[in-house]
Amino acid sequence: MRISGVTLYRISSQVRNVVNGQWTTTHYTVKDRSKDARWKDIDMTRVSEEYDVAIIGGGPSGLSTAIKLKQLAEKAQKELRICVIEKAPEIGAHTLSGAVIETRGLDELIPNWKELGAPVYQKVDSESIAILTETGRIPVPIVPGVPLANHGNYIVRLGKVVQWLGEQAEAAGVEIWPGVAAGEVLYNEDGSVKGIATNDVGIGKDGAPKDGFERGMEIHAKCTVFAEGCRGHLSKQVLDKFELRTHPMTYGIGLKELWEIDPAKHRPGYIEHTMGWPLEKHQYGGSFLYHIEDEGQPLVSVGFVVALDYSNPNMNPYKEFQRYKTHPSISKQLEGGKRIGYGARALNEGGFQSIPKLHFPGGCLVGCSAGFLNVAKLKGTHNAMKSGIVAAEAIFKELETNSEAKSIDPAEYEKNLQDTYVIKELKATRNIRPSFNTSLGWLGGLLYSGLFYVLGRGKEPWTLAHGKKDNEKLVNIKDAPAIDYPKPDGKLTFDLLTSVSLTGTNHAEDQPAHLTLKNDQVPLEENLAKFGGPEAKFCPAGVYEFVPSETDASKLRLQINAQNCIHCKTCDIKDPLQNINWVTPEGGGGPKYQGM
16 A cells, blocks of 8 residues: 555555464564574674763764763863664654753753754744633633743754754764664673664564574673663663662653644744543543744644553544544644644653663663653653763763773762752652542642642652553453544544555565564454454554454454554553563664654
C-alpha cells in the first residue's frame, strides 16, 4: 500500500512478522544464535573504538551533555574524545514534542543562541486553559504561578531545535554518528559499564545471516551517558542491572499533528490547553494547540495526551485524538487547513516520585531516560538540557581526577542536580499528577492544581498508581464498556494508515521484527482472550493486527507490521504481561519527522 509516497506494510508477506503462522520472533536478543547451525561459520568478532565519553541518544539532553563537555575541555585546554550515537537517520528526525519550552537551559548552555540563529523565536503572547464538554468550553483562570502559565515562553518545532544543537555539537568537535543503533550494553570485569555495541546488520527476516552481514562494533568509554529518551531500550537494562529505580514510572502517550491553517485564523504566539472531553472523568489526559509562524507558514501544532494507566482495553488513544478535533472550538481553527505531519511518542508522567538513582559505575542517566519531564508544566526540554549540563560538569571533574581509570562513576551529578531547578520544580509539583487519581478524577486534579498548588503543596509525595504499574491496570474485556468511535471524514479526522504515511517511516524490509515477543503464544492465549487484543488499539502506527489465520479462517493470529513502527515505545509499556520487548532495529530506520 502506498500513500503519499510512503510504503505502508500492512499485508506484505515479505515484511510482516506473523505469530502462530509463517513467522515467529526471530530477533537475536530472543533466539540464541549459538544454537543455530546457520551461524556456525560466521565471524562474530567486533572492532572497537575508544572514547572518553559515549552518549547514547542525540536529543536535547545528550547534545547538551556533549556540548558542555567540549566547553569545559576547551576552557581547561584538555583533549576529550566524545561521540553521540543516534539511531535516527539524521539528528532531530526522531524528535517529537509539543512544544512550548522555557529557554533557561539553552540560555546557560549557549548564551548567544539568538545571534547564532537558533530556531527559537515565537514567543507565547496569549494563552487559555479550558475544560471541554461534548459541545461546550468552560474557561479556567490562569493564576500566576500555576504550572501551565506560559506567557513569555517559546513555541518551537523541537526537531529543528535539536538539529541546530547537533550542528553546535559538531562545530565544537563532538563526533556524531547518526543512523547507528546502540543495541547492547557492555560491561567491564568489575561490573561497571564499559560502553555499548552497535546493532548487527544484514540479518534476514528468518533470523539467518545474509551475504551482507556485518557485526556491530564496540564503543568503549570511561563514561557512557544514556540519553535515549522515554523508555530507552538500553536505559531499561541499566535501570534493572544496577537496581536504580525504587518507585515505578508511569507513562502517557502523546499524539501530535502539524497543520498549515487558513492565514485568516492564524494567531502566532497563541496557545491553549484543555482537559475533559472526550476522556472520561477518571482518565488522565488533555490537549495542546499551539500557533507558530515558521518561514512564512501559518502552522498549528495540535496534540493529545492520554495517560497509559487507563483500565478499559477498548480505549484507543489515536481515535480519542481524532474525536477531540471534532469539538467545535477545535475544529473551527483547523477547518480549511491542511495536515502536514503526524507522530506519537510515549512520555514520562511519574515526576519526582519516580526519579531513579541517576549514576552508576561507568555511566549515568540524563533527560527523559531519567524521567525529568514536568508533567504539570507539560515541559521537559529545559530540565533535559540542564541535567545534561550538570552531568557533564560531574563527568569532566571525575575524568580529571581519575584520568587513568577504565571507568568512572559521576556520583556528584546526582548530588549537584538536587540544588538545581530541575529537582526543585519537580518536587514542588510532585502531587499534581497523583491528584488526578482520586475519586474526583480530573476535577480533583483541577482543584488541587488551582488551590493547593498556590496555598500549600503537602508535605509528603502521594503515590501515583495505587500500587499497580500501567500495564497492570487493564480490566477483563468482558467487564469493559464498548467505545463507539466515529468514522474518519478524511478532512478533519483520518484513518490510522493515512496518518502513518505522514511520518516518513521506513525500515529495511528483510530484518527480524524489532518488536520482540518473549513468548509467541501470549498474544492469543492471554492478550486476545482476556483483554481483546489491546495492542491493536494502543499502538498509534498499526503495527499490531489480529487477522484471520491462513490455515483456519475461524481463528485469529497476531501480525506484526514492524515496518510501520514509529518508535513510540507504547507497546513496551502497556503490554499487559510485559511480553513485548522493544529493541532497536537496524540504524536509520523509523520515522523521519520534519521538525516535529
